[in-house]
Amino acid sequence: MSPPYAVAAALSTLSILLTLVSSHYSSSSSDYPPSLQASPEFAEWRSAHATYYAAADPRDAVGGACGYGDLVKGGYGMATVGLSETLFERGQICGACFELRCVDDNRWCIPGTSIIVTATNFCAPNYGFTSDGGGHCNPPNKHFVLPIESFEKIAIWKAGNMPVQYRRIKCRKEGGIRFTVTGSGIFISVLISNVAGHGDIVAVKVKGSRTGWLPMGRNWGQIWHVNALLQNQPLSFEVTSSDGKTLTSYNVAPKDWTFGQTFEGKQFET
Structure with missing residues (x-):
């Protein structure tokens, strides 16, 4: 054949x-x-x-x-x-x-x-x-x-x-969940990768030091987006996997973060 x-x-x-x-x-x-x-x-x-x-x-x-x-x-x-x-x-x-x-x-x-x-x-x-x-x-x-x-x-x-x-x-991954931040101006896009446990993410929220928790929409695949002014403030992320477990990583990105950088947060237990 x-x-x-x-x-x-x-x-x-x-x-x-x-x-x-x-x-x-x-x-x-x-x-x-x-x-x-x-x-x-x-x-x-x-x-x-x-x-x-x-x-x-x-x-x-x-x-x-x-x-x-x-x-x-x-x-x-x-x-x-x-x-x-x-x-x-x-x-x-x-x-x-x-x-x-x-x-x-x-x-x-x-x-x-x-x-x-x-x-x-x-x-x-x-x-x-x-x-x-x-x-x-x-x-x-x-x-x-x-x-x-x-x-x-x-x-x-x-x-x-x-x-x-x-x-x-269940997925076994080394290190924590990775957040790759891209976009421009008030358009913030985040790729969620290296996720252990169930592996697939169904909901994401982001929080700046001067904002509350902002729900992000799925752009495509595991890329999530939000329209918000988040520059010059540390970023925290809340992710929920398909089994309903939620994990919060506080101040993952520092105040001086820039587009194109990748940050590592906590990881789901397996």
């Missing part, structure tokens, strides 16, 4: 640097502490399919539909995945972690292996093909598109459109 390079075209926003980066994967799900797998919500294995994309031109910028930018510099490496429309939830799922394992194919599966990946991108539907005839990411398909470096942890690359099983799993 020919390698499914056509799938890469569906990920129009995604390209990868030709950099050797080790993926975060486990040889089995038992490598994750039992406490991270105890939630019934995360325990059920579900059926899906997975394909891969190869490394693109190294001059291309690394990006994705979640807004994380350079995935290597952001600490995600190749342990990432693009999700079909059925799974993507219009970007809310960005930052969630999944465990995947290859099933039902003794010829191509690598027995006893699984990988842990973070949702960082969107695999757009291709309605020029039917959902069972080449439109891998068309609804209602549950489909994962992996970097080849991660795909080859669980299956031989010749496998093509590979049956897999997946489940949500």
Whole structure:
């Protein structure tokens, strides 16, 4: 079977640097502490399919539909995945972690292996093909598109459109939640990244030393925005994950913060 390079075209926003980066994967799900797998919500294995994309031109910028930018510099490496429309939830799922394992194919599966990946991108539907005839990411398909470096942890690359099983799993991240502040004037945009626990953020508030708590709107992916004059005052952030837990990081950005800087706050416990 020919390698499914056509799938890469569906990920129009995604390209990868030709950099050797080790993926975060486990040889089995038992490598994750039992406490991270105890939630019934995360325990059920579900059926899906997975394909891969190869490394693109190294001059291309690394990006994705979640807004994380350079995935290597952001600490995600190749342990990432693009999700079909059925799974993507219009970007809310960005930052969630999944465990995947290859099933039902003794010829191509690598027995006893699984990988842990973070949702960082969107695999757009291709309605020029039917959902069972080449439109891998068309609804209602549950489909994962992996970097080849991660795909080859669980299956031989010749496998093509590979049956897999997946489940949500809590994210383990080093360091605290990162807040990257961009914008201009009164338009403040903040990328929320490196989130442990459930990983996906559903609400964000920001507070200056001269303001109350201001709700931020989701711009796209995990980029949040607000119109407010917040310069020349330290910034605090309140983030709520999809499990309803809220974490507050006070005075994350100093009074003299500037656009383009990244600040580190507290982290959800796992």
